[in-house]
Each structure stands twice: as C-alpha cells, then as structure tokens.
Amino acid sequence: MSKFSRDLHFPGRSPIRALGGMAATSHPLSTLAAIEMLRDGGNAMDAAVAAAAVQAVVEPQSTGIGGDCFVLYSPKGNGEVLAFNGSGRAPMAATSDWYLSKGMTKIPTYGPHAVTVPGAIDAWCRLLQDHGRKGIAAALAAAIRYAEEGYVVHDRVAFDWADSVENLESNEVAKEIFLPQGRALQAGEVHRQPALAATLRAIAAQGRVAFYEGEIAEDIVKTLRDLGGLHTKEDFAAAAGEYVTPIKTNYRGVDIYQMPPNNQGLTALIMLNILSGFDLASLDPYSADRLHLEIEAGRLAYRDRDLYIADPKKQNVPIEELLSPEYAARLRTAIRPDRAMRDLPPSLREKSDTVYISVVDKDRNAVSFINSTYHSFGSSVVTRKSGIVLQNRGSGFRLDPKHPNCIEPGKRPLHTIMPGMAVRNGRTMMPYGVMGGDYQPFGHVRLVTNVVDFEMDVQAALDQPRVFHDGTTVLVERSVAAASLRGLQERGHRCELAGDPHGGGQAVLIDWQRGSLTGGSDPRKDGCALGY
Template sequence: MRNFQLPGRSPVRTMEAMAATSHPLSTLAAVEMLRAGGNAMDAAVCAAAVQAVVEPQSTGIGGDCFVLYAPKGEGNVLAFNGSGRSPEAATLEWYVERDFTEIPTHGPHSVTIPGAIDAWCRLIEDHGRKSLDEVLQPAIRYAERGYVIHDRVAFDWNDALGTLTGDEYAARLFLKDGAPLQAGAVHVQPELAATLRTIAARGRAGFYEGAVAEDLVGRLQALGGLHTLDDFASTAGEYVQPVSISYRGHDIYQMPPNNQGLTALLMLNILSEFDLKGLGPCGVERLHLEVEAGRLAYRDRDRYIGDPDQVDMPVDRLLSRDYARALSTAIKRDRPMSDLPDVALPNSDTVYISIVDSERNAVSFINSTFHSFGSGIVGPRSGVVLQNRGSSFRLDQGHPNVIAPRKRPMHTIMPGMAVKDGRAVMPFGVMGGAYQPFGHAHVLTNMLDFGMDPQEALDAPRVFYRDGVIEAESGVAAEVLSGLEALGHAVTGAPEPLGGGQVVVIDWESGTLTGASDPRKDGCALGF
C-alpha cells in the first residue's frame, strides 16, 4: 500500500470493465464505447483513434500498431502485426549508389507505408461488435470541433519545434506564429477530420486508395520518396504467433520479430537467474543487475532482429533458459561488463492502451509514428502525419535489418500480456521507443519480484543505459546514483521522463479489475 502522505495516486479498482491510456480523452472515449455495448477491441481502436487526434506527436493514422488479444481472457493469446513495409523500389543498391550512409531520421526515405488503418479495420471486423464508423466518431468529433492541449503533449511539441518547422504543412497545422501551441490552447484538425470520415465510410480503401493515398504519395514523391500508389494499395497486416517465456509463475507474451519484444523476454530470462526479492527495489544492486541484463539483451536485439519474411532468426535459442543462464554468468555484481558494444537507442514517442471488458476480453494495444511527429511530413490535404519507421533500417549488407523492397523494419513498439494458470491476468505495456523492453522488465519485476501494485510499479523511478551512460530519473536517490558510480558506471540525469505505461490486472478469483496509468503522461485509468 502506498504512503498516503506522499504525492501519488491509487490504482483504480472496479468489477465490470477497465480502460487505461495515456490521455484522459482517450480513456473516456474507451469507457463510453464499453458502456455503449462495445467490447474491448472496439474500445481499444476507438481510444487509439482519439489519441491519433489529441496526441499527434506520438501516434496517428500515418503510423503502425501491434496488438495482443486474449478473447474472454483465455490463455491462447492472439497477436496482430500491423507494421508497414518499405516501398517496392527501396533497394540497398539505390541508397548506396547515391552515397547514403544511413537512412535519414526524417524526410521521405524514413517513411514506411503506414499499417495502422489496415490493422484497425481488420481487428474491428474480426473481433469487434461495433462498426468502424461508430468506433471513429469520437476521434472525428475532436478533430473537427477541437480539443484542449494537455501538459505532456505541450512538453513534447516544444521539443519537436525543429521537426515541425521543417515541413510547411506541419508548421501550418501544429504551430501558431512559428511557435508550438501551449497547454490549455484549443487545437482543431479539419483535414484529419475529413480523412477520418472517409475511412469511416470506406474502410481501409479510404486510406490506401483514392484521394488520401494520392495526397500522401504525391507529397512523398515530390520530396524524392520512392513510394507508389501500389505500395499503399498492397498494404496488409497479419496474425502472427507470439513469443513467450515463463517468469515467476507467469507466462509473459510479446510480439515476435520484426518486433523487439523478445528483448524484454531475454532480459527477464537473465534476471530470473538472480534473487531480486532480497534486494532493495530502487537500490544499487537491483538497478545494476537490470542495466547489465539490458545491455546483453539489447546487444542481441541489434545482432539478430529483422523481418522474419526475409531473414532467419534464432528465436528459440535466444529465448532458451540455457542461453539466458550462460549470459547471466557474464554479469559481475561488483562492476559493469567492459566488452559489450554500445547500440543505437534513439528516443521516440508512442501511445499504449490496456483494456479489459465485462467478458474479460483483454487487449494490449500500441500505436505509434515513432519519433515525435514521425518523419515530419504531413499530407497537404489529408492532414496525416507520416511515421519515420524506415529510419530504423540499416545500410549494412548482410545485417538482418538491412533495407530491402517490401520489408518491415525492426520495430520498437511492443504490447505485453501476462498469463497465469491458463488465463490472461494482465495486458500491460510501457512506451518509449528503445526503452520499452527495459520498461517492460522494470515494471514486471516491480510487481512480480517486489510486490508492488500496478500504480506503484509504474510510479517507481527508472534508469536506462544509453551510449555508455546510465540515465537516471530524478526520483532515484542520490546515494543510489553514487553507489552506481562507485561500481564503475557513468551516471547522468535522464533528459526527459523514461517512457510511460498502462496496466490492467484481472483478479479472476475476486472478479475485480485493477488499472493504472503512468504519471509521466497525461493519462488515467477508469472503470465501472
């Protein structure tokens, strides 16, 4: 139980249904959808669509999504990969011949074909109760009539000023007199509202064919992109087999590659070799072990993960107990490992949604445009912000994540699902680009090793290892930072909050739901 004399909030507890998102308007829309007879999938897509309007720096219909779904809470977890592919013309040779040394972070070559709308349509058709038109109405309303900019949204917009000024249509839509809108301002997106109305009426064809696709492809080609209308029209997500491990009596499910989800599972496997319960939950030893396990797991992430349609990956070996046991022996309790490469770990923005309905359908749903405002490119007539997932591709021949035609990049956004005794007990997720595997491991161990409730687990201070340095949030005690430095770590303050997450816990015995939402974002959990 939390200390009620300290800042913080309690988890939300209810019986019927629960929604947790990173924005109050999104959570409210999800709850209203549930009250109107929609199920968890209807509510999740509804919430994601609202966030595509009210958190446009983090997500949008020009991005991708991944979903884990446990129908009626059954342990047979379904996974849907809604990530888009590179253009057909995007060959390694094309970039090498033009002296590219990497795929740019922004601009047309960073754009893969958005997969979110195809995924939303497929998921509503396969698992929803409501029509796509009904599910999109709250988002249309906010785009058309306006919404109030929240504080974390304003914080992110200020950080993204350089990106927004780089595109005339982005600047027109998201800046006023050359400056980002501030918290409390009202923002409208009439072009996006019209696009959402087209999708509501025509389904996926309203995005991947016709005027919207022509607007986006025309803009990309004008900027030098390789995208075609055929690339858009052929976009299709797919159901895939999730990957999982057992940790402290729970089966933890993640998306398979091209997703980085197995990175979190590898971290957990390594950490399972240590008795964390005997350590302080925010002490030097616990954080040191977490950092070292993360360094090993991220090394393998960058070595092996790519698009399984185009490259073979040793997934079974990477997730085996023997492999984790061997890796764990490299960790020294009294000093950092000295022989691991640093891996590229850029910041990014994402939204994560956790929903459970009255039938205990459990949805773990994540949607993103990657970096803040994605590629920085906005459709002139459609108002669509295009993602920059293609910037994750490599230009190294032979690397599993090397760019190639119709290929999906290594993807950072990862929903999670915990199952116990054959039933789903927790859809969960932590946003934050490359931080996400680290965040999944941190929140899960907070709960399963240290007995925190879900809100405490999200509230607890975090660290992340990046570019040879431990970035520590301001909540980490000074003596802990000194202790990490005494072990030989370089330590600095985190330049921004590390991630953000949502959790809903299903207690099958009592028939209750417990929800939590991360204070690092604007959101909340609500239920009834």
C-alpha cells in the same frame, strides 16, 4: 495489501479499481472514449481502437493514422493470446544500393525516405472486423469530433510539441497545422485539425480502402514523391497486416507474451530470462543492487537485439536459441554484482513518442494495444489534403547489405513499440505496456518484476524511478535515490541525469478470485485509468 502499496502521506495516485470494464491510456480523452465505448455495448477491441483514434488527434506528436500498431489480444481472458502485426513495409523500389548510390550512409531520420507504408488503419479495420462489435465508424466517432470541434492541449503533449519545433518548421504543411501562430501550442490552448477530420470521415464511411486505394493514398504518395520518395500507389494498395504467433517466456510462474520479430519484444524476454537466475525479491526494490542487475541484463539483451532482430520473412531470427534457458545461463555468467561489464559493443538507441492502451471489458476480453509514428511527429512530413502525419519507421533500417535489418523491397524494419500480456495459471493476468522507443524492454521488465517479484499494485509499479542504459551511459531519472546513484557509480557505471522521463505505461490487472480489475496509468504522461 503489499508493503509497496501507496503511502497516503505522500503525493501520488491510487490504482483504479472496478468490477465491469477498465481502460488505461496516456490521455484522459482517450481513456474516456474507451469507457464510453464499453458502456455503449462495445467490447475491449472496439474500445482500444476508439482510444487509439482519439490519441491520433489529441496526441499528434505521439501517434496517428500515418503510423503503425501491434496488438496482443486474449479473448475472454482464457489464457490464449493472439498477436497482430500492423507494421508497415518499405516501398518496393527501396534497395540499399539506391540509397548508397545517393551518398547516404544511413536512412535519414526525417523526410520521405524515413516513411514506410502506414499499417495502423489496415490493422484497426481488420481487428474490428474479426474481434469487435461496433465497426470502424463507431470507433472513429470521438476522434472525428475532437478533430472538427477542437481539443485542449494537455501538459505532456505541450512539452513534447515545444521540443519538436525545428523539425516541424522543415515541412510547410506541418508548420501550417502544428505551428499555426509560428510556435508550438501551449498547454490549455485549443487545436483543431479539419483536414484530418475529413480523412477520418472518409475512413469511417469506406473502411481501409479509403486510406489505401483512394484519394487519401494518392495524396500521401504525391506528397512523398514530390519530396523524392520511392513510394507508389501499388505499395499502398498491397498493404496488409497479419496474425503472427506470439513469443513467450515463463518468469517465476507467469507466462510473459510479446510480439515476435520484426518487433523488439524478444529483448524484454531475454532480459527476464537473465534476471530469473537472481533472487530479486530479496533485494531492496529501490537499491543499486537491483538497478545494476537490470542494467547489465539490458546491455546483454540489447546487444542481441541489434545483432539479430529483423523481418523474419526476409531473415532468419534464431528465436528459440535466444530464449533458451541455456543461453540465458551463459549470458548470466558475464554479470558481476559488484562491477559493470566491460567490452560490450556499442549499439544504437533512440527515444520516441508512442501511445500504449490497456483495456479489459466485462467479459474479460483483454487487449494490449500500441500505436506510434515513432519520433515526435514522425517523419515531420504531413500531407496537405488529408492532414496526416507520416511515421519515420524506415529510419530503423540499416544500409549494410550484410546486416539482417538492411532495407529491402517490401521489408519491415526493426520495430520498438511492443505490447505485453501476462498469463498465470491458464488465465490472462495483465495486458500491459511501457512506451518510450528503445527504453521499452527496460520498462516492460521493470513493470513485470515490480508486480511479480515485489507484489506492487500496477500503479505503484508504474510510479517507480527508472534508469536506462543508452549504450554508453546510464540515464537516471531525478527520482532515483542518491544512495542508489552512488552505488551504480561505485560499480563503474557512468551516470547522467535523463533529459526526459523514461517512457510511460499502462496496465490492467485481472483478479479472478475477487472478480475485480485494477488499473494504473503512468504519471509521466497526461493520462489515467478509469473503470466502471
């Protein structure tokens, strides 16, 4: 047993252990839907989509069918990792000149111009067709039931909901659905979404065509154009995700896989490459020494993220160079163990709401699945007939024509949501992820180093205190030890208490020798891991 396993004298939760299948999500109803799917003969992909669909109802601030998803999939745990990019594109009429001519200096965070064509439903249908057993109707059944019959609002959902009232009030339909009594729903109250239930039923019956070519698409396009958006029915009809080649690095004998750009997964790999040159295992995992190295590696990696990551179909991203050992060694020389770096250019940081799902089935198919509408309740635009919360991923674009991530027709923006997959000795070791907008590379690196360097079980690895450098300030969770905080300040870091906890995550570890699964779910959210 690791010396960092749970001390049973203190509050907390033990990891979940099982032999058959396992799912870990940020909501108990979602985890339950995944387990029910597995026990009903579905595989890991069926379970992941079922879980994501439930969360599209019961975590409306975090995700929805008006959002995007990315997926890493390892069939039978054989070490092969497939990647699917389910992120949406800008309307074909969207050019930087158009927005600049309207006096905009950036894409608005909320409203119609922040909406890219949602990619989630196309991705769900394609992945189920290619890798599932049960089909889209079975995957949506639990979500339809909760949307029609109602669900109880959980505590973290209520916390986020209350923080979104001002944005929800800006849209009449959003107010009607999500502020039904003129206020955010509170924990313990029951909420229903009948319009969304009808939409899910149509998709269950007709598949992706119902969303992208029928009345639902017409409702979305009309909603956006009435608000001044540039979207067309043709933009929706042309929507399609794609399989892409994942990117990876090797961290102390473990291959860590991420999505390629337009995804920010590259950021975590750069951080790991930098940290591989330091003996983390010799440090106290709770110390300022370790936190400082993590922060400095993150500052360097995020600088590169904001300089280079964009849609590779539109811009060349020098992935090989950025992941080379030589480049990591060069970046590492800028880090001093006793002092924070100076003169790094500031970069943009955003927090968001997202859901991450980790599933392994009895055949050891492993799915790392992330789905999001970006900011809480996305763009705050909700369609009246179909009840869909539309994402605001378009706000991730730039308007500078010289920037790689400048908006263009049909282009995908830089995306923060990132699934992870770890492979060791040719076998899949762990589907994992940490949600939380820009925090996610920090979260991935902290989870991986907790497991690999400090041999923590996955629940302990998720429980540990977190910090995040937002470009100017180190935002510190209350659980960070006072001595560690002082150590960071002595090195020159400006530190402040984080307003919200950093992200949330899930992971399932496969023990091939014992034939068991170990799962964990982040206490910063409402969810849990379950196995059978």
